[in-house]
């Protein structure tokens with residue numbers, strides 16, 4: 316599949332235009348943008364995000380295959396800051412059974428789920444109470460380290476859950492490798508290949524497991540607010556229930572449909588914009604729920620590790636591109652963001668507010 320817009324053949328059956336006062340109200344309530352704006356049919360899903368196919372047996376740097384995939388990645392990243400990807404290194408039955416375990420995790424009692432706490436912002440169990448819980452999440456610190464996965468399951472199950480620990484660890488390791496391929500392609504495309512080692516050696520990741528409840532109302536409901544991710548790169552995987560929407564640079568919202576097996580969504584975050592001195596675009600996105608099935612998703616978020624000062628490379632700064640961000644520590648920024656977000660004007664970029672020049 317090429318890196319180009321796929322024209323949609325039929326309207327999205329889940330789409331309901333926001334054409335009643337109640338639905339506009341819902342949109343207003345769940346949107347964090349200070350100018351919420353109303354979606355119209357003409358702005359809705361005329362196009363789908365480009366899909367880049369990574370299912371090649373020998374995708375190795377320097378090969379023509381690599382260069383071809385890399386140019387597709389770069390085209391969509393520079394235009395949209397995001398794309399859909401096909402990546403088949405995880406066997407399908409493993410992907411599916413991983414999601415089955417994620418469902419069991421959310422079926423634990425509220426008291427048990429609340430046992431998962433972390434000092435890192437946004438990683439502790441999150442579930443808005445009192446019920447109904449529209450959105451819940453768990454964050455796991457660097458799940459490519461097996462001990463972190465078993466510590467996570469040991470807190471939640473009396474005898475631990477080695478099977479789930481192994482699945483989290485395996486899934487995250489594979490997706491981390493995938494993320495490194497994408498990051499390498501982006502750096503190479505920007506002629507920043509000599510920063511590769513420093514980049515790869517200074518990052519870590521978290522895995523966030525999420526559940527979006529079936530909405531209470533028959534109208535589509537915004538289960539997550541419009542936001543940009545704050546990290547470097549996010550890789551999302553989901554069950555068969557769509558709901559993710561991304562905003563183009565021109566302000567249109569696109570609903571992301573992932574009908575094919577092995578589908579992932581890749582998003583650029585604010586840290587990558589800062590590191591490239593504003594050259595990459597972190598897209599706004601949100602989740603809209605409709606229909607009668609819960610949505611489960613897993614997001615692998617890569618970021619510069621605690622203690623590492625993220626500094627824009629000299630090669631990104633010149634007369635036409637004066638420095639936009641002072642060096643910053645990502646986890647310190649997250650702590651700032653936690654306090655800043657509830658009172659901020661969310662048109663403002665959080666990272667600019669923290670360390671903008």
Ligand SMILES: O=C(O)CCC(=O)C(=O)O
Nearest residue numbers: 525544551559602612614
């Ligand atoms: O669940 C999804 O597909 C999106 C999640 C997301 O945007 C986030 O956790 O930042």
Ligand SMILES: [Fe+2]
Nearest residue numbers: 542543544600
């Ligand atoms: Fe996000």
